[in-house]
Amino acid sequence: MNAVESSVNAAPVADWRNYPIHANLAGVHSASDRLSVTWSDGRISPFHHQWLRDNCACNQCVFSVTREQLFEIVDAPESLHPQRTRIDEHGHLLIDWQDGHHSSFHPGWLRAHAYDDASRAERFARQPQSRLWGAELSEQLPQFDYPSVMSDDSALLQWLLAVRDIGVTQLCDVPTTEDVLPALAKRISFIRESNFGVLFDVQSKADADSNAYTAFNLPLHTDLPTRELQPGLQFLHCLVNDATGGESVFVDGFAIAEALRQEAPELFRTLCETPVEFRNRSRTSDYHCLAPIIALDARGVVSEIRMSNFLRSAFDAPVEQMPALYSAYRRFIAMTREPRFRVQRRLNAGQLWCFDNRRAMHARTEFDPASGARHFKGCYIDRDELLSRIRVLQR
Numbered sequence: 001m002n003a004v005e006s007s008v009n010a011a012p013v014a015d016w017r018n019y020p021i022h023a024n025l026a027g028v029h030s031a032s033d034r035l036s037v038t039w040s041d042g043r044i045s046p047f048h049h050q051w052l053r054d055n056c057a058c059n060q061c062v063f064s065v066t067r068e069q070l071f072e073i074v075d076a077p078e079s080l081h082p083q084r085t086r087i088d089e090h091g092h093l094l095i096d097w098q099d100g101h102h103s104s105f106h107p108g109w110l111r112a113h114a115y116d117d118a119s120r121a122e123r124f125a126r127q128p129q130s131r132l133w134g135a136e137l138s139e140q141l142p143q144f145d146y147p148s149v150m151s152d153d154s155a156l157l158q159w160l161l162a163v164r165d166i167g168v169t170q171l172c173d174v175p176t177t178e179d180v181l182p183a184l185a186k187r188i189s190f191i192r193e194s195n196f197g198v199l200f201d202v203q204s205k206a207d208a209d210s211n212a213y214t215a216f217n218l219p220l221h222t223d224l225p226t227r228e229l230q231p232g233l234q235f236l237h238c239l240v241n242d243a244t245g246g247e248s249v250f251v252d253g254f255a256i257a258e259a260l261r262q263e264a265p266e267l268f269r270t271l272c273e274t275p276v277e278f279r280n281r282s283r284t285s286d287y288h289c290l291a292p293i294i295a296l297d298a299r300g301v302v303s304e305i306r307m308s309n310f311l312r313s314a315f316d317a318p319v320e321q322m323p324a325l326y327s328a329y330r331r332f333i334a335m336t337r338e339p340r341f342r343v344q345r346r347l348n349a350g351q352l353w354c355f356d357n358r359r360a361m362h363a364r365t366e367f368d369p370a371s372g373a374r375h376f377k378g379c380y381i382d383r384d385e386l387l388s389r390i391r392v393l394q395r
């Protein structure tokens with residue numbers, strides 16, 4: 001088999017996804033450092049020669065087993081040019097390079113990766129957006145049925161999309177046995193262990209190593225803000241809740257941060273820019289993380305909330321900035337107490353919360369341990385595992 005045949009026969013799409021063809025390649029024009037492709041819907045997408053060579057999916061450039069790249073663009077001359085380009089009978093773009101290499105591009109893949117302004121704007125618009133919520137979520141709580149989620153992949157996907165986009169969900173009809181969380185976690189991926197265990201037991205305990213394991217009111221917080229990477233998903237599974245009190249409360253940390261940005265931009269900025277120390281110490285462990293309460297992504301969108309008053313160290317800031325830090329902190333906490341943001345619900349035996357721990361803050365009202373038993377079981381899964389599972393289910 002000669003080189004031309006081997007590259008034309010090679011799988012033109014090197015990864016595991018499907019690329020439906022929404023437009024066909026209609027023409028190719030050459031410019032000095034790029035090709036300009038015209039699509040059947042009129043869109044024009046430039047592709048630089050380097051970009052095309054870099055993304056050759058032939059089985060010399062990509063290992064067909066792992067579908068990962070072997071070729072490194074620095075090993076081709078910067079001035080590499082196509083010698084000949086054409087669109088073949090399957091609608092693929094074929095390039096014969098000056099150095100004798102051959103590449104074939106699947107039109108669906110090429111369109112999905114085009115970087116002209118319109119294509120990039122389209123991709124940006126398709127990115128999942130968080131749906132911000134307030135107290136009204138109480139009437140529209142995203143509830144899913146545990147047996148369906150366990151047996152049906154489309155029910156699983158609907159639930160996981162709600163976790164991703166809304167950040168608080170409830171599963172109902174859950175058995176009250178201790179093997180539920182490992183089985184449910186397996187539907188997504190695997191549990192993230194912590195010093196509190198693979199699974200943790202939320203119960204009032206005499207030798208509590210966390211305020212969570214008391215009967216006190218637990219103010220709105222994220223779990224493990226003491227870690228560089230806070231756990232993405234938190235599960236709280238109610239085995240028994242016969243005690244008086246002990247209701248669950250949630251707020252959308254992203255909604256509060258966005259409201260703060262609107263209502264008091266300078267306080268918002270303080271919480272984005274001032275590192276705060278969170279720490280958790282016990283006889284056998286000593287965790288610490290220094291990070292701002294509100295994190296923004298590269299686009300300036302709120303991407304993470306880190307907050308737990310009971311795990312917070314003494315503020316450390318320049319003398320003249322301390323009053324501003326307290327103003328911002330007080331305002332943020334005051335907002336978490338405003339009814340417009342709060343959803344309060346009692347979790348009963350056979351129900352389970354699953355929420356985005358880096359977005360939703362959760363709380364529990366005080367309960368009376370003498371009035372009855374209360375036992376929740378919990379675990380964590382990282383956000384990467386959620387997003388990966390969603391993408392695989394969507395293939």
Ligand code: OGA
Nearest residue numbers: 202212218223362363364
């Ligand atoms: C926790 C927690 C809530 C509850 O354990 O971190 O927030 O309802 N528990 O007990």
Ligand code: ZN
Nearest residue numbers: 056057058061
């Ligand atoms: Zn190649």
Ligand code: ZN
Nearest residue numbers: 212222223362
């Ligand atoms: Zn908690």
